[in-house]
Amino acid sequence: MxxxxxxxxxxxxxxxxxxxxxxxxxxxxxxxxxxxxxxxxxxxxxxxxxxxxxxxxxxxxxxxxxxxxxxxxxxxxxxxxxxxxxxxxxxxxxxxxxxxxxxxxxxxxxxxxxxxxxxxxxxxxxxxxxxxxxxxxxxxxxxxxxxxxxxxxxxxxxxxxxxxxxxxxxxxxxxxxxxxxxxxxxxxxxxxxxxxxxxxxxxxxxxxxxxxxxxxxxxxxxxxxxxxxxxxxxxxxxxxxxxxxxxxxxxxxxxxxxxxxxxxxxxxxxxxxxxxxxxxxxxxxxxxxxxxxxxxxxxxxxxxxYPTSILNGRGSRSEFTGITFAGKGQNLDTGSKVIHNAPDTSSYVNTKSISKSGGISTFRNAVIVNSNAVGAKSSVSCESLMLDSESRSDTIPAIVVNTNDADIGHEAKIGRISDEAVFYLMSRGISEEEAKAMIVRGFADNVSKELPLEYAVEMNNLIRLEMVGSIG
Amino acid sequence: MASLLRTDDLHVSVADKEILHGIDLEINEGETHVIMGPNGAGKSTLGYAVMGHPNYNSDSGKIYFRGNDITSDSADKRAKAGIYLSFQNPVEIPGISLSNFIRTSLEQRTGTRIKLWDFKKALAKEMELLNMDPSYADRDLNVGFSGGEKKKAEILQLLMLNPSLAILDETDSGLDVDAVKTVSEGVGIFQKEKGGALLIITHSTRILEALKVDKAHVLVNGKITASGGEEMVSDINENGFEKYIG
Known part of the structure; x- marks a missing residue:
């Protein structure tokens, strides 16, 4: 380290x-x-x-x-x-x-x-x-x-x-x-x-x-x-x-x-x-x-x-795992794009976004399945967490399918940090700041797991630092 | 015996609606008090107010813990002072394991780092006592836990954190007979071996069977209408609240 x-x-x-x-x-x-x-x-x-x-x-x-x-x-x-x-x-x-x-x-x-x-x-x-x-x-x-x-x-x-x-x-x-x-x-x-x-x-x-x-x-x-x-x-x-x-x-x-x-x-x-x-x-x-x-x-x-994957070969795959954290004065428009351009191609998108202190986080995603991409599979999941009422989160997914034989899924969740969860952690002796940071880290957990270890540690540090001063 | 928790004419409101209309309660160290009463009487409100939920405003009156006025203290401060609340519906929090949560809580309470090995050993011991599958330690906090496992996890935290006063909010509700027995045993250890004080909020008496009770109170419409000894619990159990609702 x-x-x-x-x-x-x-x-x-x-x-x-x-x-x-x-x-x-x-x-x-x-x-x-x-x-x-x-x-x-x-x-x-x-x-x-x-x-x-x-x-x-x-x-x-x-x-x-x-x-x-x-x-x-x-x-x-x-x-x-x-x-x-x-x-x-x-x-x-x-x-x-x-x-x-x-x-x-x-x-x-x-x-x-x-x-x-x-x-x-x-x-x-x-x-x-x-x-x-x-x-x-x-x-x-x-x-x-x-x-x-x-x-x-x-x-x-x-x-x-x-x-x-x-x-x-x-x-x-x-x-x-x-x-x-x-x-x-x-x-x-x-x-x-x-x-x-x-x-x-x-x-x-x-x-x-x-x-x-x-x-x-x-x-x-x-x-x-x-x-x-x-x-x-x-x-x-x-x-x-x-x-x-x-x-x-x-x-x-x-x-x-x-x-x-x-x-x-x-x-x-x-x-x-x-x-x-x-x-x-x-x-x-x-x-x-x-x-x-x-x-x-x-x-x-x-x-x-918006990192883009062009799946040109039969059976090729794309996996996208992303996390975006928009704080004060930040407007982060992120996502991904996948073009299925061959049969049996598959794509998987899993993102988390966090916004706080007036930050704006937009998940913009496109999945395009061309007519030749018979048997294509795509699954998109995005979750957003807003830490206060002045912050904003948007989800703008685009899905274009030009074949009858494709399996496409999309799931989006947007929510606010729960007062009850914060209180629950605080009732065990954890400070409000640390409680919120823990919840945010937990929210990001399945994404940070994908990062190389030192970056995961650093990301957690960043979340903690971002949370300092965001309370009260 | 020294006074642990004392509420003085405590009025509590939620969203500008007064729920508790002046509660006087005194729990001494090591004592077990039971609060009974019909649904909607304000029993859980009392628990939240003592724990310091920010949405439960103490409009007037005071809360003292070991003689210190804690009425405006935050929940984490109260927890560090030695108050614990076992939730009726514990929140599910993804991405935080039960084990990490308890360890972080302990570390935040004591301000010192705890050796992982020692911690794991202590945790495993208490989990065994509560008949909990060891795999729950690494599962996300309460996520996908059954009602019974959630309550056991609450009692597990109680045993690990070892507060001076534990408020149990309907810990026995929704549990089968075996689970009530296990949970009750865990609470018994806290009461007898650790000498902890208890404020047990319940509307059944099943959890009380294996516990010593010092005082019982009936809470109706935001007021304590009757207080008595252990005999009141069995009376209510047999005859219901009616005669205590003044």
Whole structure:
């Protein structure tokens, strides 16, 4: 456990440092997202020519695409100039700990990360420890032929460059939506994972906070290819809060699951509460393959997040387990989407959402069964818990079935935290705060069980911390 | 004997409707009192009010515990002081195991961590005594428990938490003969071995058969209309409330 926390800290340490370093030295041109700037990013990253052209093409799509009508939470507060400033940070942007909002700073302290480690965030030394941990893992998995690196490095490696070209933004094309186009133009950092045929990785790969890699890391790209009969558990650790002034995260995740392969993709996002999280995640699954999403959304001011599974192969499966916790000032619109595009495909969605102190949590889900998906099965269950009368919870399910032979189920429950339950726990000597936290943790229990242990512990800590001050 | 619980002219209302119209009650350490009375008389209200349910407002009058005024204390504070309420209909809470719940309660009451091994041993012992399947320890709190198992779980908590005063709200209702016997035995251990005081709310006398009773009260329309000794219980059992309803 302690080791893990150290890893978070070190990652933040490095990223903050690198970030400031970059902004001063490299990005000191005027604001505005122009072809020049995209060219500059591309040049700095030593993109191959096709990538440079692709970025410029994306920029064009981005510029020509109108902002979609607001069908979800308002993003009016999203100042496009600021995004651009962020992508190309200027010297006005300072990332000192003093600018970290109090709630996040306190969270960090209460999560038990020792003061000494937090102080070392300004230093460089400690971060090498976590790098070594990382490389150790990398070496182990490399021995099995697994590739785990960043996209930029993979692009420079002739063994993988072609693979990237064949898959990059093919699942999420830039024309998908305006922010996908933006992502394509300015993406930076992220992970590339390739698991060869038949390789079963017992240990999960974990990427912590790689968004803070050099440059405009809010637009990281994750590309994972799990070959036939292979298995991978990938953990995306966005659990550490963001501290910079950035206010947009438009990452992109593309997952390719081979025949009879299985990929489990776990994420906990705990962005700072000034973040617009407009993330796009998509998986395509071949015959007999399985994609398992585990998704925890805790942070951000506004989130639009609907990991999508495209079940293209006969008998392929998708499981989505999600939890969303919307506190004060948060409007989190989350859910999932499944497209049944082959016979005997199945999908299972199980989500919990919690809202408190005026937070808004919306479960938005779509199950689409195409006419070729004969014998498809789908089961969707969502439960919402509102902790007070000012909070809000909505459920917006869409089910489209184009075959006569499909088995579809949907179940939704929305409720408030029960006074009787709180009193019951209090009557045993448990404080009101702890009683409510216990009830919320209990509510989330069957989801948190799906999380990797350290994240489950962290989630429980987060719930407890979120509950502090929410009483009375 | 020292006074444990005392209510002074206690008036209690729920949603602006007064239910209890001035209750005077005094329970000394180790004593067992029985509150009987028809449905709707306010018996459960008294239990909730003493435990500190936020919806049960003590409009006037006072509640003292060991001489301290606890009238405005929260339920957890009262629990820590030594009051326990066995609920008539215990709430089902998913995601919290019975075992974790009891352990957390103990830890919150004492402010110290309890060794898992010691705790499990103690819990297993009390569960055996109450004829509870050990698997219930890991089940979600009251979720899917039968009526009898819920009541047993309440008495299990009573034995584990070991308060000074236990209020039993209709603990015997809805139980079969065997379950009443088991539950009653558990309460007997609390009474005799642990020397705990009891306020037993009931409208039958089955649970009282194996227990020593010091005082009985009849509660009608929010008022105590009669108080007496153990003999009153058997009288009510044979002849009903009528003559005590003043």
């Amino acid at each position: 302690e080791k893990k926390e150290k890893v978070y800290v070190d990652d933040i340490d490095r990223s903050l440092y690198d970030f400031r370093y970059e902004e001063k030295d490299v990005y000191k041109v005027e604001n505005g997202l122009t072809p020049d700037i995209v060219n500059e990013i591309s040049e700095k990253k030593h993109d191959p020519e096709w990538m440079r052209e692709f970025r410029l093409h994306c920029l064009e799509v981005y510029n020509n695409r109108k902002m979609a009508d607001n069908w979800g939470p308002s993003i009016e507060g999203l100042d496009m100039d600021n995004i651009i400033t962020y992508i190309r940070p200027n010297t006005d942007m300072k990332n000192s700990w003093n600018e970290v909002p109090d709630d996040i700073k306190n969270t960090f302290e209460k999560l038990g990360i020792p003061d000494a480690e937090r102080k070392s965030l300004a230093g460089v030394g400690a971060q090498y420890d976590s790098e070594i941990v990382y490389h150790n893992v990398r070496k182990e998995v490399a021995e099995q032929g697994v590739v785990y690196t960043d996209i930029e490095s993979a692009l420079q490696d002739e063994r993988y460059a072609g693979m990237i070209k064949d898959h990059f933004m093919k699942l999420v094309p830039p024309t998908d939506h305006k922010f996908a186009a933006l992502h394509g133009a300015v993406w930076s950092g992220g992970s590339f994972v390739f698991v060869p045929e038949g390789v079963h990785l017992d240990i999960p790969l974990q990427s912590y906070f790689r968004l803070n890699a050099k440059g405009a890391g809010q637009f990281e790209h994750t590309l994972i290819i799990v070959s036939d009969n292979a298995y991978l558990h990938f953990i995306e650790g966005c659990s550490a809060p963001k501290y910079n002034v950035a206010n947009l995260h438009a990452g992109c995740v593309e997952l390719y699951v081979g025949k009879n392969a299985k990929l489990r993709y776990s994420t906990i996002e705990n962005w700072s509460k000034n973040m617009y999280n407009l993330n796009t995640k998509r998986a395509v699954v071949s015959e007999g393959g399985t994609i398992e999403w585990v998704s925890g959304s805790f942070g951000s001011h506004v989130s639009y997040l």
